[in-house]
Amino acid sequence: MRRRIGLFAGFFLGLTLPLVAPELANAGGCPDGGEQVEHEVASGQTVSGIALKYGVSQRAIERANPKLDINKIRVGQTLKICLPGKDSGGSKSSSSSKRSSSSGRSCGGGKTITNHEVEAGDTLSGIASKYDVSVDTILSRNAKLKKDPNSLRVGQELLICADNRRSKASKTCGYRTPLHTHEVLPGEHLGEIAGRYGVRRKDLIKLNSALRSNANLLRVGQKIRVCPEIAPHEMVELEVTVQSGDTLSAIAKKYGLTTNELLGYQRGKLASANDLKVGQKLIVYKQGGMLPGYGAYDDDTGDLPHGVQMPAGKYYEVKTPSRAWGTGNTVRLIQSAISSYRRGWRSSPKVHVGDISKKGGGKLPPHRSHQHGHDVDIGYVLKGDKADEVRFVNANAKNLDLARTWSLVDAFLDTDEVKYIFMDRSIQELLYDYAKKKGISQDTLDELFQYPRRRGHGIIRHSSGHVNHFHVRFRN
Structure with a gap:
């Protein structure tokens, strides 16, 4: 049995790339007068990948680090990076210019060919996620890249077959997003539905008067209005036959579900994972393609015409003041969250505030975002000898202060202005x-x-490069 229904599900908006906040260093030594930053090597990174992230050549990194052996870089190693300066000869584009445009040429299925210009920090998987297509789909229309997928370079133009039609943003949603209707699936509860769309339960209750009397009484097929922060996808209903050796958790993982979600879909016919039998028929709802009208769009680029610099504070330390400009609302929300956190923890290390935006906004290497004053990087609260380290330090089960970090994250969520938080999956698991x-x-x-799911879900979502800090995006 196979049936398609419209539903919202995971799609990461914004950052899908490693974001490592650099420490500003002495600009001396950069031949074109550019700014020099320091980059701490993260797990899995290569010199060529780091060069792509900052929009520089591998040779430029080698020149700035004379003793560097590009074949032997190690996690935690510090590299000097000279960012392109005003004398580098490149033309400077507007900070709000779009890096993708539709050619108008049809490529079937209501989709059109989009020209995407590769930026510093782009990866094939990240670009694919942005346009909700597979890496193979991108390679199929770009012959040179298909021959060598590692040849991706800044400035390169890619042809992508994608749905770039956008539904009209709704007044009900503050013109942030189109209004959509969710149809309740078997076993769903309101928190799960809210997480599916990247919103809060209170947002759903506000939009749906029928939920105000008892939000826990949901019925299958019930219609719920939602202003999604995660783009809509269709869901495909499948019937799966249990094979010898199958487990409920393995079946759930195969289809991108949690065990509880899969149990709920069975409508009481499977009480627990222990009741699973070979030959049994299970109902599975698998995520399909994005619904028409919700193609990729760019909410990372922009500028900051009326920015406010984050002032010094008693309970926090700003890592780099020149990179700590935000909207007045962003600065207020950061201060409010930190003050709320400290009311619960009278004794605590200072909160470490990283990059927000630069004065005037626009590109802030190595980030894709941090351009319009709505983003901020916050260090995890650590214990031991790293507690007062201003530099962001990788968190793990041994050094992460779980109680204080959870309180700090919760304080940001309590502002009711958070669009999403990016956090490495490993840290999500600890806090969860x-x-x-x-x-x-x-x-x-x-x-x-998002944890334990692999698909996009929730307010707190995975993005690689966020093992030493979490990234908060406030609503506009």
């Missing part, structure tokens, strides 16, 4: 387990966390 042990309901966990 901590919150669950502290009695946070499953409804709330499903609302907030």
Whole structure:
């Protein structure tokens, strides 16, 4: 059996790339007068990949680091990077210029050919995610790249067959996004639905008067209005036959579900994972393609015409003041969240505030975002000898102060102005387990966390490069 229904599901908006906040260094030594920054090597990075991230050549990195052996870089190693300066000879484009444009040529299925110009920090998987296509789809229309997928370079133009039609933004949603209707699936609860769209339960209750009396009484097929922060996809209903050796968790993982989601789809016919039998028929809802009208769009580029510089504070330390300009609302929300956090923790290390935007906004290497004053990087609260380290330090099970970090993240969420938080999956897992042990309901966990799912979900979502800080995007 195979049936298609319209539904919203995961699609990462914005950052899909490693974002490592650099420490500003002495600009001396950069031949074209450009700014020099320091980059700390993260797991899996290569010199060529780092060069692509900053929009420089590999040779430029070698020149700035004379003793560097490009074949033997190590995690934690510090590299000097000379960013292109005003004398580099390149033409400077407007900070708000688009890096993609539709040619208008049809490529079937209501889609058109889009020209995408590769930027510093782009990867094939990231570009594919941005346009909601597969890497193979991109390679199929770009012969040179198909021959050598590692040949991606800044300034290169790619042809992409994608849906770039956009539904009209709704007044109900503050013109941020189109209004859409969700049809309740078997076993779904309100937190799970909210997480599917990257919104809060209170947002759904506000839009749907029928939920105000009892938000826990949902029925299959019920219509719920939502202003999604995660783009809509269709869901395909499948019937799966249990094979010998199958487990419920393995089947759930295969289709991008949690075990609880898969159990819920069975409408009481499967009480627990232990009742699974060979030959049994299971209903599975698998994520399909993006619904028409919700193609890729760019909400990372922009400028900051009336920015406010983050002032010094008693309970926080700004890493680099020249990179800490935001909108007045962003600065207020950061200060409010930190003050709320400190009311619960009278004794605590200072909160480390990283990049927001530069004065006037626009590109802020190595980030794709941080251009319009709505983003901020915040260091995890650590314990031990790294607690007061201003430089962002990789967090792990041994050095992460779970109680204080959870309180800090929760303080940002409580502003009710957070669009999303990017956090490495490994850190999500630690905080998820901590919150669950502290009695946070499953409804709330499903609302907030992408973990343990692999698909886009929740307010707190995975993005590589966020193991030493979390990234907050506030609503405009």
